Amino acid sequence: MKKIYSLLLLVVSYASFGQTIYTENFGTPTGTTVIATYATGTAPATFQNSTPIAYSGTADVRISSASSGYSGASGGGNIFITNTAGKYFQIDGINTSAFPATNLQLSFGLNATATVQPIVEFSTNASAATPTWTAITYTNVAGWQLITIPTGVIPSSTTLSLRFSQPTVMAQMRIDDVKVYNFNASCTLSLATPTTACDAVTFGTDTYTVTIPYTGGTSGAYTFTPSSGTVGGDNPATLAAGNIVVSGVTEGTGFTLHIAKGTCTYDANAVATVDCKPANALPYEEKFPYTPGTALGANQTWSNANTGDSVLAVAGNLSYTGVTSTGNSVSFVGTGAECQTPFTATTSADGGLYARFLMNITDYSTVTVDGTQTYFVALTDGVASNFKARLFLKKSGTQYQLGLTSGTSTTNYAATLFNVGDVVCVVLGYDFASNTLKAWFNPTLATLTNATTPDLTDTPAAAIATLGGFLLRQDAASSTPAITVDELKITTSIAGLLGVSQNNAIAGLRMYPNPVSNGTLFIETSANAQKTVVVFDVLGKKVLSTSTNDNAVNVAALNAGVYIVQITEEGKTASRKLVIR
Secondary structure, X not given: OOOOOEXXXXXXXXXXOEEEEEEEOOOOOOOOEEHHHHOOOOOOOOOOOOOOXXXXXXXXXXXXXXXXXXXXXXXXXXXXXXXXXXXXXXXXXXXXXXXXXXXXXXXXXXXXXXXOOOEEEEEOOOOOOOOOOEEOOOOOOOEEEEXXXXXXXXXXXXXXXXXXXXXXXXXXXXXXXXXXXXXXXXOOOEEOOOEEEEOOOOOOOOEEEEEEEEEOOOOOOOEEEEOOOEEEEOOOOOOOOEEEEEEEEEOOOOEOEEEEEOOEEEOEOOEOOOOOOOOEOOOEEEOOOOOOOOEHHHOOOOEEOOOOOOOEEEOOOXXXXXXXXXXXXXXXXXXXXXXXXXXXXXXXXXXXXXXXXXXXXXXXXXOOOOOOEEEEEEEEOOOOOOEEEEEEEEEEOOEEEEEEEOOOOXXXXXXXXXXXXXXXEEEEEEEOOOOEEEEEEOOOHHHOOOOOOOOEEEOOOOOOOOXXXXXXXXXXXOXXXXXXXXXXXXXXXXXXXXXXXXXXOOOOOEEEOOOEOOOEEEEEOOOOOOEEEEEEEOXXXXXXXXXXXXXXXXXXXXXXXXXXXEEEEOOEEEEEEEEEO
16 A cells, blocks of 8 residues: 555646746636636636736637647646737736846747747836836747746846737737746656546545656655645655545545645646536436525536536526426526536437426526527537537527527527517427437427427437537626526436426335345335336446336345436336445
8 A cells, every 4th residue: 555645735737946936827718818807707717826916918818729748738728819910918926036037947838830939028117107128039839839948037026027929920829837936956846737536426525536647756855735635645755756646635626736845846737626426317307406596516416517607596486387396496697607417328229318498588688789699508418518409599689589509500590589588498309310409499298299390400410429418508798698497307208308207206106225235126116017127327327227027126236336226117207316235
């Protein structure tokens, strides 16, 4: 067993041969963001540094073309300087006064063409009416590379500023991972990008483990300060290269690690929030029984896909004929975090995938331009960024239309105009066999079948292989109105959308013992007819499928853990949680 050699508190980045004075990886923006707006964002969609550090300029922050290919490349966001002469990005307030200029180094990731490079300058009086800027020379690069400015160039100052700007000859360029540090050749530890893995994936609160590869060890004792968890794995004090492993970090929290050895300090790349949430077994019904005002993504059945204002639980229900409404509902408006609920991976073997929900646009006043369109619901393959179908809104005067596409934009809108305040029942479906997306708006649920003419259809250019997530999306203040969503239900057949709550569908349902420790599960009902029993693990993977006439189910082959049992009897289906010891 590897020795656990410290339990303290930490932040993680690539190696600095000495003390890091300033480092910035530009976070992870949700889209193209101007500098002033990004500076007021919420981590990780903001700059890492705040006062006394200040950011300005006519460049912007983007997530596209993420940095890669050099040691310590953080990926995520970067500064984009478009091909307009004079575009710039400026950093003010760096204090290097505690170190001599002969020890100061600057490094930054750069993506540019081989012939056109950004102008890089420093100043110690940038706030003056007529500041003095001094150009920094470096070797031209093509594509992402790490530029290192040697010692003796960056001055020792309490008011150091850096500026990156577009020259007269224009070309697009990107900046990432800006770092100023006190160089010390005796500081040899180098940290690579951390990886994470969930220790378990259940509907409870789980933990995850962070692994940080390193090289350059065996140069002395180190002190480790993690933000949480227990530090273990390989010890760089005695092993030249290996993996620092921090276990027991609570899901839903980020992670940082700081390492010190004498005057040498190292900050590894920070880990953003990690969720260890299972897929929901189908059929899946979401009645949003959450406390009003709480974030939807904080619940174990949903996860935020990025940062920003949360989708919130709100009191009350939406009503529609054929739907029994209980619990509460959720609401969102403008820009903010996308929120996904994952479900059992569905493929052509299942025939189709159908999702029904109720929606109500309560306020369209924030969207002022007629014809503005955006998508607010998506079906994914289970990865929140892999959209397979999108439901669009388009403003039409004081009303709106609904559109459907498998692409990124659409002109495929239904003719029906809906009013603010209308409760609209939406059924989205995908037929794997015919490669057809379908959408019905305000259908008569009692008679709805797959043969009922949909309001919209779409044929994806490439057949969808897997569907595994339902996502609510907040685009922008100027395009996403205030929307309430309620009574979400996801099944593999339209017929499955029409029944009553899945947990009450089978009269007299009783499942025992629970937990199971002897390998036999008993399922009794009022009818005690033949039952089909399907068991899913917490990741949504089918691990057992059987039928029973005597109410007994052999589960001896299943490992200890938490499962979802789907029971079907006489056309009715119910789901129950099962624990095996």
